[in-house]
Amino acid sequence: MRRTAPQNPTDYLPITFPTLMLGVFFVIPFGLMVMVSFFKRVQGGFYEPSFTLANYARFLSPFFAEMLVFSLGLAALVSICCLCLGVPFTYRLTRLSRRAQVLWLIGLLGVLSLSEVIIGFAWSTLLSRTAGLSNLFVWLGLMDKPVAWTPSFAAVLTGLVYQAFPYTVLVLYPAFSRLDPSLMEAARTLGASPVRGFLNVVLPAMRKTLLATFIIVFIFALGAYLLPQILGRPQHWTLSVLVTDQAIYQSNMPFAAAMAVFLVFASLVLVAISGQINRRGGGS
Amino acid sequence: MTKDNRSTFSRRSFLAASTAGVSMLAMPSVLRAQDRSIKVGVYGGYFKDSFDKHIFPKFTEETGIAVESVAEPTGEAWLVQLEQAARAGAAPADLSMMSQVAMLKGQSTELWAPIDMSKITNAGDVLPQFLNKYPDGRVAGVGAVAWYINLVSNTEAYPEAPESWALMWDPANEGKLGLLALVSNSFLLEVTAKTFFGGTGILDTEEGILKVMDKLAELKPNVQLWYRDEAQFEQALKSGEIPMGQYYHDVTGLAAADGFPVRSTFPKEGGILDSGCWALSRASDKVDEAHVFIDFMTRPEMQSLMSLKVGTAPTLKRDVLALTDEEFASVSSSIDPIVPRYDLYTSKADWLNQKWTELIVG
Numbered sequence: 348m349r350r351t352a353p354q355n356p357t358d359y360l361p362i363t364f365p366t367l368m369l370g371v372f373f374v375i376p377f378g379l380m381v382m383v384s385f386f387k388r389v390q391g392g393f394y395e396p397s398f399t400l401a402n403y404a405r406f407l408s409p410f411f412a413e414m415l416v417f418s419l420g421l422a423a424l425v426s427i428c429c430l431c432l433g434v435p436f437t438y439r440l441t442r443l444s445r446r447a448q449v450l451w452l453i454g455l456l457g458v459l460s461l462s463e464v465i466i467g468f469a470w471s472t473l474l475s476r477t478a479g480l481s482n483l484f485v486w487l488g489l490m491d492k493p494v495a496w497t498p499s500f501a502a503v504l505t506g507l508v509y510q511a512f513p514y515t516v517l518v519l520y521p522a523f524s525r526l527d528p529s530l531m532e533a534a535r536t537l538g539a540s541p542v543r544g545f546l547n548v549v550l551p552a553m554r555k556t557l558l559a560t561f562i563i564v565f566i567f568a569l570g571a572y573l574l575p576q577i578l579g580r581p582q583h584w585t586l587s588v589l590v591t592d593q594a595i596y597q598s599n600m601p602f603a604a605a606m607a608v609f610l611v612f613a614s615l616v617l618v619a620i621s622g623q624i625n626r627r628g629g630g631s
Numbered sequence: 632m633t634k635d636n637r638s639t640f641s642r643r644s645f646l647a648a649s650t651a652g653v654s655m656l657a658m659p660s661v662l663r664a665q666d667r668s669i670k671v672g673v674y675g676g677y678f679k680d681s682f683d684k685h686i687f688p689k690f691t692e693e694t695g696i697a698v699e700s701v702a703e704p705t706g707e708a709w710l711v712q713l714e715q716a717a718r719a720g721a722a723p724a725d726l727s728m729m730s731q732v733a734m735l736k737g738q739s740t741e742l743w744a745p746i747d748m749s750k751i752t753n754a755g756d757v758l759p760q761f762l763n764k765y766p767d768g769r770v771a772g773v774g775a776v777a778w779y780i781n782l783v784s785n786t787e788a789y790p791e792a793p794e795s796w797a798l799m800w801d802p803a804n805e806g807k808l809g810l811l812a813l814v815s816n817s818f819l820l821e822v823t824a825k826t827f828f829g830g831t832g833i834l835d836t837e838e839g840i841l842k843v844m845d846k847l848a849e850l851k852p853n854v855q856l857w858y859r860d861e862a863q864f865e866q867a868l869k870s871g872e873i874p875m876g877q878y879y880h881d882v883t884g885l886a887a888a889d890g891f892p893v894r895s896t897f898p899k900e901g902g903i904l905d906s907g908c909w910a911l912s913r914a915s916d917k918v919d920e921a922h923v924f925i926d927f928m929t930r931p932e933m934q935s936l937m938s939l940k941v942g943t944a945p946t947l948k949r950d951v952l953a954l955t956d957e958e959f960a961s962v963s964s965s966i967d968p969i970v971p972r973y974d975l976y977t978s979k980a981d982w983l984n985q986k987w988t989e990l991i992v993g
Contacts, residue, residue, distance in 0.1 A: 389739070390978075390981055391736055391980055392739040392740045410988075475872050477871055478870065576859060577863065581992040582992055592988075594711070595708040595711060598711050
């Protein structure tokens with residue numbers, strides 16, 4: 348592998364195609380969205396080209412501020428849950444035999460092949476009163492009568508964590524499998540218990556990976572719009588649900604675009620802040 | 632040796648033939664490139680299946696025009712797609728079945744090509760409320776079918792059929808209801824106005840609408856599910872998970888006929904009467920075929936067939952239809968229906984949507 352900087356135009360050739368794709372399928376659509384967010388909404392019709400800040404002004408209200416805070420909070424909570432489950436899981440996984448690791452990873456990749464709709468409906472059945480898990484608990488004598496656990500905040504959270512968990516493991520896995528086992532051995536030799544060694548040595552060494560995983564899952568969860576609808580009550584709907592409502596059901600593209608731009612902006616700011624914290628906290 | 636040769640030959644020819652066959656199937660347009668065809672959008676799922684099975688083949692058989700049916704999403708999602716496509720000069724479907732709110736929104740941007748009623752044989756029999764017109768009198772859409780949104784219930788959870796929409800406010804029904812999530816497709820403002828305020832006249836002013844919304848807020852504890860996706864509520868209603876709510880009369884009737892413990896009731900205040908029009912995208916070049924299609928679909932015998940097979944209410948005058956009273960009663964009712972205030976969803980669309988979202992989310 349060559350590590351020198353590109354010398355002449357032909358050296359850029361290998362990255363031309365990805366750059367082109369990124370431009371056509373990301374930069375241009377995003378630019379169009381920003382453009383539409385300044386267009387004028389025609390009520391009872393569609394929209395017309397113009398330059399207005401009215402769509403952003405409508406967003407700046409306590410109602411949408413609360414929605415934004417809820418969406419960001421939910422996404423952060425999903426990330427935290429995924430990390431709490433994913434980190435010990437991945438650490439244990441990398442200590443298993445090669446064969447077992449492959450089987451586990453295939454299983455996790457299998458989950459990724461499920462569509463959001465199927466995940467949503469499966470969980471809503473599992474958590475339902477008539478056919479759900481609570482019937483099993485009643486049969487086991489743990490509960491008096493079956494109850495509906497969906498729609499609820501816990502159901503939304505469960506669905507989102509389930510959906511994001513494979514991504515968490517897949518992002519953590521390479522770093523954990525490269526982790527030098529001598530770190531843990533040294534900690535144990537110096538008298539640390541396995542748990543203490545894990546918390547005080549392994550986790551700090553993994554700080555950057557953990558932050559990267561947090562951000563990926565956070566952004567993934569921020570875009571969720573189906574699971575909150577299927578598993579939640581209206582107060583658990585995220586901003587993405589309202590963006591969909593405006594774009595698809597109210598044919599209000601400019602307002603939907605303005606909300607989407609705001610959402611992207613808010614998540615970029617959070618990513619920048621966490622990057623800053625990481626740099627300062629990292630020291631080296 | 633000979634045998635081997637022959638088998639190789641036949642296998643090869645089989646492969647070639649099946650490749651050709653598969654590619655022909657993959658591109659149906661190639662098969663009937665010479666023929667006339669039209670793309671028709673109808674609501675996906677049960678609706679489209681019934682049309683594909685009972686209605687479109689008859690049309691193709693008689694006129695030789697092939698129908699390529701397109702599953703359209705409910706609500707205004709399809710309108711947005713048609714609108715975006717028309718701006719680019721494309722039509723994902725030539726004709727589409729559009730609900731009233733979407734019709735009106737499309738009319739305001741001249742999305743629909745005008746229909747020449749002189750080419751429609753039974754034009755005079757279409758009930759006037761099912762003809763959508765531009766302000767200058769051109770026809771934007773012709774009534775395809777009408778449908779009712781009724782009070783539905785699970786017969787195991789509710790042995791007695793509910794009689795009134797007011798039952799939805801009963802504190803005994805806490806956590807039992809499934810209602811449509813959007814102001815412009817649930818028509819719950821009209822239901823509340825007619826049930827508690829003597830009619831939809833109160834919705835003329837913003838103060839009146841807010842009063843109706845206050846009344847509507849009282850039933851929030853009873854609502855277990857605000858649905859956008861119909862399948863979600865249908866499933867829950869059948870299983871009894873959510874034993875009551877508002878739903879389409881036609882689909883509920885079919886589910887009951889399949890043996891599920893569900894029923895649809897026309898409450899004493901009336902069912903909600905909504906309708907769909909055939910509307911032609913201005914980007915379509917199949918104007919002639921579209922007129923032939925509308926002409927065919929507005930025949931009394933086709934309207935009757937749709938009532939019997941799809942469960943929708945006819946858009947033609949009662950006296951030209953060959954339906955028996957019993958058949959007619961199964962798809963319609965003599966109780967004065969709740970007619971949605973479509974004007975609100977265009978003139979006050981954004982204000983209503985904002986207040987509604989705050990009402991159900993808050």
